[in-house]
Every structure is written in C-alpha cells, then in structure tokens.
Amino acid sequence: MPKKYNKRAVERLRRRMREDADTPPMNRKNKPMSNLERMVADMLDDLKIEWEREKPLKYMRGHFRYYDFHLIEHGVLIEVDGAYWHGEREDKKPSYVTMMAKKNDAVKAWLAKNNGYTLIRIKEKELTGDYNMVKENISRYAGKK
Numbered sequence: 001m002p003k004k005y006n007k008r009a010v011e012r013l014r015r016r017m018r019e020d021a022d023t024p025p026m027n028r029k030n031k032p033m034s035n036l037e038r039m040v041a042d043m044l045d046d047l048k049i050e051w052e053r054e055k056p057l058k059y060m061r062g063h064f065r066y067y068d069f070h071l072i073e074h075g076v077l078i079e080v081d082g083a084y085w086h087g088e089r090e091d092k093k094p095s096y097v098t099m100m101a102k103k104n105d106a107v108k109a110w111l112a113k114n115n116g117y118t119l120i121r122i123k124e125k126e127l128t129g130d131y132n133m134v135k136e137n138i139s140r141y142a143g144k145k
Contacts, residue, residue, distance in 0.1 A: 028054040028066055036080045036124055037068055043135050044069065049142050057111050065108050067119075074142045077117045079108065083124040 031054070033041060044051045055070035055077060069078035105121070112119040120141060126134055 028056070034080070034082065036082055036122075036127055039127055039131075040069060040078060040080055040122065043131075043138065044071070047135065047139050047142065049074070049138075057115055057117075059107070059111060065104075065111055067108065067112070070117075071142055075117050076120060076141050077112050078120045078122060078138070079105070080127070081105070081121055081123050 029052075033053070037053075041051070041053075050072045052070045052072060053068065055067045056064040057067070059065045067077040068080050070076070071078070109119055118141060120138065122134055
C-alpha cells in the first residue's frame with residue numbers, strides 16, 4: 001500500500017525551507033583572512049573604525065553575496081580584489097574564472113547600491129603600492145579627516 005500524503009508535514013518542511021532561505025550561513029566570519037584582508041583590517045584598526053567581516057546581503061531567495069568588510073557606523077562596504085582572481089596579472093589572458101569574478105563584482109556593486117551602501121574596491125596593486133593613499137581614501141569615506 002502506498003504511503004499517504006501528509007499535508008501538514010509537507011507544509012512544515014516548506015515553512016522551514018523558507019525560513020532557512022532568509023538566514024545566511026553563520027560560518028563565513030570564521031574563515032581565515034588573506035594577507036590583503038589582514039592589511040586592510042590592520043588599517044581599519046589604526047584608523048579606529050569599527051568594522052565587521054563577511055557582511056552578507058541577500059541577493060536572491062536563499063542566496064547571499066558577502067563583502068569583505070563593513071564599516072558599521074558609516075554604511076560603507078569594502079571589497080579587497082586580489083590580482084589572481086580579478087584578472088590583474090599581465091602574464092595571462094582573461095580566463096573563465098576572471099570573467100566570472102568580474103560578473104560577481106558587478107552584481108555586488110549593484111546589490112550594495114540598492115541596499116544603500118557605498119562600496120569601496122581596493123585592488124591589490126593599490127594596497128601594496130600606495131598604502132597611504134588607500135588609508136586616506138578609507139578615512140575620507142568614514143569621515144575621519
């Protein structure tokens with residue numbers, strides 16, 4: 001005899017799935033920082049700006065986009081773009097990975113703007129080449145000058 005359809009059990013499952021779709025995963029803040037992210041974190045600490053890591057913004061049902069840093073009191077999100085993933089290397093042609101990273105960057109810029117945040121992108125070349133300029137730029141957005 002086939003099993004009977006349990007309407008209440010199915011509705012409970014659907015409700016739980018809807019609730020889970022609105023809740024971002026909790027483990028992102030525990031992932032280790034890259035060297036570039038560590039440099040920015042130290043810079044924010046030097047500027048005495050309160051920040052949090054891996055800020056989630058809801059993208060689509062059950063999907064989130066995460067930003068490297070969120071300046072809590074200023075409504076600013078910071079993304080640190082490494083040269084390897086963002087196609088800044090001169091020795092390689094654009095690959096599928098770098099093209100997808102650029103698409104993801106465009107989605108993140110759109111999402112931040114729609115949620116009322118200002119997005120700052122820091123490229124690896126800028127961070128390692130002109131650290132003080134990046135620091136001044138962040139302090140200007142945070143209103144620290």
